[in-house]
Amino acid sequence: MAGPAFRAAAVRVRTPATSANLGPGFDALGLSLGLYDDVVVRVAESGLHVDIAGEGADSLPRDESHLLVRSLRTTFDLLGGQPRGLEVVCANRIPHGRGLGSSAAAICAGIVAARAVTIGGAERLGETAMLDLATEIEGHPDNVAACLLGGFTLAWMDAGVARAVRMDPVGSIVPVVFVPGRPVATETARGLLPRQVPHVDAAANAGRAALLVEALTRRPELLLPATEDRLHQEYRAPAMPESVALVNRLRADGVPAVISGAGPTVLALVEDSAADKVARLAGEGWAANRLALDAGGASVLPLAA
Numbered sequence: 001m002a003g004p005a006f007r008a009a010a011v012r013v014r015t016p017a018t019s020a021n022l023g024p025g026f027d028a029l030g031l032s033l034g035l036y037d038d039v040v041v042r043v044a045e046s047g048l049h050v051d052i053a054g055e056g057a058d059s060l061p062r063d064e065s066h067l068l069v070r071s072l073r074t075t076f077d078l079l080g081g082q083p084r085g086l087e088v089v090c091a092n093r094i095p096h097g098r099g100l101g102s103s104a105a106a107i108c109a110g111i112v113a114a115r116a117v118t119i120g121g122a123e124r125l126g127e128t129a130m131l132d133l134a135t136e137i138e139g140h141p142d143n144v145a146a147c148l149l150g151g152f153t154l155a156w157m158d159a160g161v162a163r164a165v166r167m168d169p170v171g172s173i174v175p176v177v178f179v180p181g182r183p184v185a186t187e188t189a190r191g192l193l194p195r196q197v198p199h200v201d202a203a204a205n206a207g208r209a210a211l212l213v214e215a216l217t218r219r220p221e222l223l224l225p226a227t228e229d230r231l232h233q234e235y236r237a238p239a240m241p242e243s244v245a246l247v248n249r250l251r252a253d254g255v256p257a258v259i260s261g262a263g264p265t266v267l268a269l270v271e272d273s274a275a276d277k278v279a280r281l282a283g284e285g286w287a288a289n290r291l292a293l294d295a296g297g298a299s300v301l302p303l304a305a
Helices: 067-079 102-117 127-138 142-149 186-191 199-217 220-226 241-252 272-279
Strands: 011-021 025-044 047-054 085-092 152-158 161-167 173-180 257-259 266-271 286-290 299-301
Touching: 011 102, 011 142, 011 257, 025 047, 025 102, 025 142, 025 173, 025 199, 067 085, 067 102, 067 127, 102 127, 102 142, 102 299, 127 142, 127 152, 127 161, 142 152, 142 161, 152 199, 161 199, 173 241, 173 272, 199 220, 220 266, 241 257, 241 266, 266 272, 272 286
Parallel strands: 047 085
Antiparallel strands: 011 025, 011 299, 025 085, 025 152, 152 161, 173 266, 173 286, 257 266
C-alpha cells in the first residue's frame, strides 16, 4: 500500500507556553499563556536538517533525538509513513526546565506540523486523537491539553485514553510569571513527592480545585483561596526553596501565586490593574513577565505572519 502524500510547501506552527497544576489542580488543570514557540517544517528530498534559534539553541540536539523530531516521526508513522526528508526550523521563546510547558510545546508542534504537512492529515488525525498522542509522548495530559486547546483546561485519563474540556478564563485575569535563572528537572521535582498524603490534605485540595474552576471562569475575586495547595508545592521546596518562599511571600500579600507546573517558575494570577505592581515584587534573580492569556492553543499560521 502506498504511503501518504505530502505538501510541497512548508508549514508554520505556533505553540503556547502552559502552566499546569495552578496550585490544587495537580496533573489535571492547565492554563495556556501568551508566550510562543514557532516551528517551520518542510518535506525535503532527503535527510534531516534542524535549525534552532532562541531558547535551547546551545544545548538542544539537532538530530533524531530532538523531542520535536521524535514527535514528528511518531505522528508520521500514525498517518501512514515517513517523508523522504525533513527541514525543521525552530524559534524558541519558552524557557526550558522552568515549568512553562516547553516539552509540551515541542510535542504539540511536532504533531500539528506532521498533520498539516500530510495531505488528508486533518481528516485522519482529529483533535481527540492528537490529544491522546501528545499525552502518550508526554506521559500526562495537563500541559498538552492546554497547549493544543488554549484557554483553561481540565484533563483526565479515561480507560487509558486522554480526555480534556476547555473553558474560557475571565478576560481580566493577567498571568505574571517569575522565571528564575536556573532550571529544575521535572523528574527531580516529581521524585520529591510522597507516595501517600494525609486524607485531610487530599480532601482540601479536591475542594480548592473545584473552587478554582469557578474562580478562573467567573469569580476571580476567589483566586487566592482557590489556588491553595497541600499536595505538591511544599514537598518540592527542597528543589526550589526560593520559588516556594516567593509563593508564600506573595500569598501573604494577598496575591494568588503558585508554582508553575513542576517549577521553578512562579505564576501569579492577578487583575489587570495590579499586574505591573505585582511584577515588581520578586526582587533580584527573577525575570518577571506580564503575559496575556492564550485562547487559541496550537495553530498553523501563514509563513509570512
